[in-house]
Amino acid sequence: xxxxxxxxxxxxxxxxxxxxxxxxxxxxxxxxxxxxxxxxxxxxxxxxxxxxxxxxxxxxxxxxxxxxxxxx
Numbered sequence: 001x002x003x004x005x006x007x008x009x010x011x012x013x014x015x016x017x018x019x020x021x022x023x024x025x026x027x028x029x030x031x032x033x034x035x036x037x038x039x040x041x042x043x044x045x046x047x048x049x050x051x052x053x054x055x056x057x058x059x060x061x062x063x064x065x066x067x068x069x070x071x072x
Contacts, residue, residue: 003052003053003055003058005050006046006053014043016039017035017043018036021033
């Protein structure tokens with residue numbers, strides 16, 4: 001459930017990134033890429049703040065547990 005929330009946070013922040021970078025790129029084309037990446041970093045910060053968990057950490061635990069045969 002927490003992974004789904006984190007995915008939703010990143011999806012919403014991606015929409016904001018697209019609109020924000022598009023608006024800024026129309027005035028300042030060279031800054032648009034920087035704004036796009038900056039807003040992605042902010043989107044990643046949303047996950048722990050709002051108690052979400054990225055799917056990559058779940059995949060890491062699954063792989064590690066399968067390696068150590070703690071799960072079948």
